[in-house]
Amino acid sequence: MIQQVLEAPESRSFGSSSRSDIFLLIKEMLAYILCTALAVLPLLIYFRNPYFLKDLHCTFLSIYVGIRLSRIExxxxxxxxxxxxxxxxxxxKKFIVYEESSYTYSQADRESNKVARALLTHAHLKEGDTVALFLGNEPWFVWIWLALSKLGCTASxxxxxxxxxxxxxxxxCCEAKVLITGADLQGAIEEVLPTLxxxxxxxxILREHCHVDGIESLSDKIQMESDEPLSRQxxxxxxxxxxxxxIYTSGTTGLPKAAVLKHERVxxxxxxLTFVGVRSDDVIYIYLPLYHSAAFLMGLCGAIERGSTVVLRSKFSASNFWNDCRKYNVTVIQYIGEVMRYLCNTxxxxxxxxHKVRLAVGNGIREDTWVEFLERxxxxxxxxxxGATEGNVGFFNYGGKVGAVGREHFLYKMACKYALIRFDTEKEDAVLPFKLLFKHILLxxxxxxxxxxxxxxxxxxxxSGYAKHKQQTDKKKLRDVFKKGxxxxNSGDLLKIDDEGFIFFQDRIGxxxxxKGENVATTEVADHLLAVDFxxxxxxxxxxxxxxxxxxGMAALKLKENMxxxxxxxxxxxxxxxxxxxxPRFVRIQDALVVTSTFKQMKVKLAEEGFxxxxxxxxxxxxxxxxxxxxxTQEIFNCIAEGRLRL
Incomplete structure (x- = not known):
């Protein structure tokens, strides 16, 4: 009917009210079509990408963090x-809870002021100095780090x-001028004291009195200082x-390397914690060592950024884990894969x-442990x-797919140009696309x-590389990868990305x-083994x-003749x-150790052969x-393989 009316001869006359009704009908039909399309669109998007809303949420968070960083710069x-x-x-508000003690944000501020004044007076620190901190998980670690920050010093x-x-x-290697240690580590310091x-x-040392020549007490000096704020100057x-x-990380050199973390990296x-949804009213449980980046950056610094409360424990205890969570009303936990397995084995x-735990943040959890943990x-x-301590790339699995360490996001890909390139497992070397004739095939x-x-x-x-390790810093750089210059x-990690954009960790190289949540440098261990007389x-x-x-760890050894x-x-x-x-948990005795043509020890084949x-x-x-x-024996191997003997 509408078509007939619109196609009517010009001579045909009809009233203005009739024409208005027709246009009104057209508008209503268009509005209906538009509303239907808008109603169906989310379903179409969802079926095309079931993670659309999570992607959108991550987009808003990325923009928010980007604006924050821009203002900070x-x-x-x-x-x-x-x-x-x-x-x-x-x-x-409670900032640190440790055993039976708790400290508010203002108490932590005042305690760190006293530490800063004591170090300023007795250690004669100045802006730019580096101070080594040899201390486990306890409030003193936090107070001293805050104090050093107030003095403009760098903590190692x-x-x-x-x-x-x-x-x-x-x-x-960090060229520290001062070393601060806990009372329980005095023996380790005395071993190297002559050199220091x-x-x-x-x-x-954090003791009120110390009679060892070369070690000065610090606790008594802190108690004597004022807790008044220090000048920002x-x-x-x-x-x-x-x-x-x-923060120290193990690498191919054998000895630990000091990764330089600048303020932007911190x-x-x-x-x-902002990205994963931690709030200011959350209580975060930290038992991982604060001298590692996971606990320090994501845990402690993340809690400060959010204004949350931290429950600090000296070390992990599977038997006390959930009791602590209930006692302190913990809502967020950090983990490494081994910890989750330990908890599932209790x-x-x-x-x-x-319990009140609603969120777990970490890395290294196996798919089967992931599922078992949630079920239990x-x-x-x-x-x-x-992520890596010294790295410039990181991911997090906001989509929730079991087993994935992250998900690709278009904004992050714009800000961080990363890629997966082929790796030759025989030569243990990267295949650089730029150096190939048809480089785009491997992009x-x-x-x-x-x-x-x-x-x-x-x-x-x-x-930023490693302190006083230019050679090792350069080793982590790959040049002329996709284009000249x-x-x-080089992360040193093998990953894969599935067809939904989820990223999965596969293995480490080198x-x-x-x-047990720690990086083990094989060359450092080998150096120690070579000191054995046989x-x-x-x-x-x-x-x-x-x-x-x-x-x-496993070691293949060649013994000295007649030993x-x-x-x-x-x-x-x-x-x-x-x-x-x-x-090394296992030792293999060989008549000769296999090496490559360049005399590099073969590890891949030995690792595949196992024990x-x-x-x-x-x-x-x-x-x-x-x-x-x-x-x-075969019996020991069977016990390990069947899970009857835990390592």
Whole structure:
């Protein structure tokens, strides 16, 4: 009818009211069609991309964080400034809860003021100095770090497990002038004290009295100081490009390297809790070591950025984990994959789901452990993430797909130019697309194909490298990757991306493997093994164990002529010089260690062969807890493979 009316001859006459009715009808029909389309559009988008709303939410968060960072760059604003603002905003809110004590934001501020004044008076610190902190998880760690920030100093966080040569190396490579340690670590300091005294290093210990020559007490000096605020002029020259902290990471050099974390990097790490949905009213449980980036950046600094409360524990305890969560009303937990497995292996209880934890943030959880954890402990949102202490690229799994460490997002891809490139596992080397005749063939891997993660080094994605390690810093850079002159950060990690854009961690390459949440440098371990009198050559590598995350240490040894393997002596040596997570659990004795044409030890094939005595004819030994190395038997292997013997 409408068509007939519109096509009527010009001579045909009809009233204005009739014409108005027709146009009104057309408008109503168009409006109906539009409304229908708008109603159906979300369904179409959802079926095309079920993660659309989560992508959209991440987009808004990315824009928000981007604006925050832009303002911070224009007018420098540090995590310390954020802390002081939170002190002013809610001075009486709990900041740190430790055992039976709790400290408000204002109390933490005052305690750190006293520490800063004591160090200013007795250690004569000034802006730009570096101070090494050799201390475990306790409130003093937080107070001293805040104090050093107020003085414009850079804190160097030493792993409390290192000893002897490694401790001296870590201390010297950051050029620290002062070392602060806890009373429980005095023995480790005394071992290296002659060298520290020779270098003129001031050593302070958190005790009221110390009669050891070369070690000065600090607690008594702190108690004598005022808790009044310090002048901001003490840190007036610090900017976003200034080093904030040194955090140590193991690498292919063997000895730990001091990753330089500038203030911009600290901010980026702290913003992760914003992305995963942590609120100011959350209570965050931190038991991972504060000297690592996960607990310090994401945990402590993230809590300050959000204005949350931190429950601090000296170390992880599977038996006390959920009791702590209930006692302190914890709502957010950090984790590494091993921790989640430990929790799942604890005896089941009727109150396993009786807690307030709503969010878990971390990395390294296996798919089967992920599913088991949720089934047992309730509907907890798991936010798996990926990143490296010194890296310039990171991901987090906001989509929630089990097993993924992240999800690609268009805004992040615009800001951070990263890619997966082919990696030659035989040569243990990257295949650079730019150096190929048909380079564009390899620019993008097929969905589900594993590649080496690299990220372009630029203004928005800097790589600061390692303190006093130019050679190792350069080793992490790949040049001429996609075009002449570009420089990319080599993550050393193999990842894959599925057809939905989810990112999955596959493996680590090179001379480092991860066990018990710690990076183990194979060359460092091998150096220690070579000090054993009957060992001529040592090749250390990580092997996979059924039901365990990461890789456990194994060593292939060539013995000196006419000498036998002494399991007890070997165990005593590794016990004295290596932390528990770095001690080889399995030993393989070979007549000759296989090397490449360039005399590089072959690790990949040995790692693939593992420790099964049914397949390996070489003598094998197993480290029995607290007893020593005993001959590896098929029964021991079966117990490990079947999960009856936990490592």
């Amino acid at each position: 224009k007018k420098f604003y540090s995590i310390l400034d954020r802390f002081l603002d939170k002190v002013a905003e809610h001075p009486h 966080f030493l792993n409390v497990n290192i000893r002897s040569k490694s401790l001296l190396h870590c201390f010297s 005294k020779q270098q003129g290093i001031r050593v302070f 003490l840190r007036a020259s610090i900017n976003i490009k200034s080093p904030a902290v040194y 901010w980026m790490g702290s913003f992760l 005896p089941k209880r009727d109150n396993d789901k009786d 402990f309730g509907n907890i949102c798991i936010r798996e993430c990926y 993008l891997l097929l969905a589900g194909e594993t590649g080496l993660l690299v990220a372009k080094i630029g203004k928005r994605t800097p790589f 570009d420089v990319y950060f 001379d480092t493997f991860r066990w 060992v001529e050559e040592a090749n250390v590598y990580g092997v996979k164990v059924p039901g365990h995350e990461g890789r456990i 036998d393997f002494d399991g007890k002596a070997f165990y005593q040596h590794v016990k004295n010089y290596l932390p528990s997570y770095a001690r 099964n005595p049914a397949l390996i004819k070489d003598p094998l030994f197993y480290l029995e807890d607290n007893k020593g190395y005993i001959p590896m």
